[in-house]
Amino acid sequence: MSKLPREPSASEITPPALYLRRRELLKSAALFAGTASAMGGGLVWLTGGEAGVADAGGPGAPGGEAAPLASVPPPADAAPPPAGASASASARSAFVTEEARTDYEAIVSYNNFYELGLSKAEPARNAGRLRLRPWAVACEGEIKKPEVIDLDTLLRWFPLEERVYRMRCVEAWSMVIPWLGFPLGPLLRRLEPTSRARYVQFTTLLDPEQLPGQRSDVLDWPYVEGLRIDEAMHPLTMLAVGLYGKSLLGQNGAPIRLVVPWKYGFKGCKSIVSIKLTERQPRTTWAQAAPDEYGFYANVNPAVDHPRWSQATERRIGELRRRPTLPFNGYAEEVAGLYSGMDLRESF
Ligand code: MTE
Numbered sequence: 001m002s003k004l005p006r007e008p009s010a011s012e013i014t015p016p017a018l019y020l021r022r023r024e025l026l027k028s029a030a031l032f033a034g035t036a037s038a039m040g041g042g043l044v045w046l047t048g049g050e051a052g053v054a055d056a057g058g059p060g061a062p063g064g065e066a067a068p069l070a071s072v073p074p075p076a077d078a079a080p081p082p083a084g085a086s087a088s089a090s091a092r093s094a095f096v097t098e099e100a101r102t103d104y105e106a107i108v109s110y111n112n113f114y115e116l117g118l119s120k121a122e123p124a125r126n127a128g129r130l131r132l133r134p135w136a137v138a139c140e141g142e143i144k145k146p147e148v149i150d151l152d153t154l155l156r157w158f159p160l161e162e163r164v165y166r167m168r169c170v171e172a173w174s175m176v177i178p179w180l181g182f183p184l185g186p187l188l189r190r191l192e193p194t195s196r197a198r199y200v201q202f203t204t205l206l207d208p209e210q211l212p213g214q215r216s217d218v219l220d221w222p223y224v225e226g227l228r229i230d231e232a233m234h235p236l237t238m239l240a241v242g243l244y245g246k247s248l249l250g251q252n253g254a255p256i257r258l259v260v261p262w263k264y265g266f267k268g269c270k271s272i273v274s275i276k277l278t279e280r281q282p283r284t285t286w287a288q289a290a291p292d293e294y295g296f297y298a299n300v301n302p303a304v305d306h307p308r309w310s311q312a313t314e315r316r317i318g319e320l321r322r323r324p325t326l327p328f329n330g331y332a333e334e335v336a337g338l339y340s341g342m343d344l345r346e347s348f
Pocket of ligand 1: 107110111112113114115168169170204223251252253264265266267268269270271
């Protein structure tokens with residue numbers, strides 16, 4: 001692994017850009033000749049209704065094998081904090097960091113969403129192509145009753161919470177984002193996973209009209225991400241539908257995206273249309289495209305460098321000095337137990 005002796009420039013640290021440069025040189029046509037209106041439609045904030053079932057975190061099986069849901073013990077102090085309810089001080093601080101929030105403008109204008117453009121600015125310019133309603137999420141695979149659930153139904157089922165999380169991109173920049181959404185665990189419990197369910201696979205919309213980047217073969221579309229089921233059930237794992245109290249915009253993965261704060265940002269699959277419970281580890285997009293560079297786990301780890309740059313420090317958007325990157329992005333107390341017995345250099 002080679003370490004860069006200085007802060008890498010944006011082009012050096014943008015892993016896909018290297019791919020793109022190589023592959024896109026072969027293409028002459030501009031990918032995104034489209035219109036530039038970015039902002040998505042307003043979300044109807046339907047909340048209330050059925051409260052989430054208490055969910056579980058807890059240790060994974062040794063060696064990284066995913067345990068079936070039934071064998072994941074609920075830790076005593078792991079229930080998510082329903083609005084206004086009591087959670088332990090440490091749980092509260094994990095759900096809402098006191099660190100300065102990144103400016104809204106930066107969060108909605110500096111994005112990685114390859115289906116909407118390869119630069120940081122393009123996704124915001126192309127986001128207007130995405131039709132945010134109607135939108136449904138197919139819940140499928142190893143569950144008792146597979147069903148296609150309309151997004152507005154999900155929003156009635158699960159009350160929205162604000163979670164202020166750090167987000168650390170694998171490219172060594174970071175933000176602090178006040179997400180609005182609901183924990184994934186209660187939804188998974190409601191779907192009643194079978195005893196064979198060990199992983200959860202998330203898939204982005206496949207529609208080159210709305211997501212013109214899918215006309216390029218820079219990645220294998222649709223974008224797929226995955227978690228072990230105990231990671232998916234962890235109280236920190238959430239589905240976000242908004243940020244800063246507003247509906248999510250297309251460039252941030254509207255209308256619904258995954259947020260896993262202790263993992264590199266690429267695990268946060270955007271514009272999700274399918275949540276599938278599986279017996280086998282899903283073949284995830286980046287781990288397939290560059291297996292030496294991006295692992296299935298992708299836990300933030302300052303001790304394991306990317307082959308082309310150091311992961312020891314990060315550039316917090318809006319700050320001048322680099323800051324040290326923390327193991328599990330600062331969520332070690334909450335999640336390190338999921339990986340006990342695993343070699344995190346090997347299972348990166
Ligand atoms: N999801 C899809 N479908 N396509 C993408 O290109 N990029 C990932 C992740 N989710 C990506 C995606 C990466 S690399 C990061 S860092 C985050 O989204 C960025 O999220 P943000 O733009 O909301 O900050």
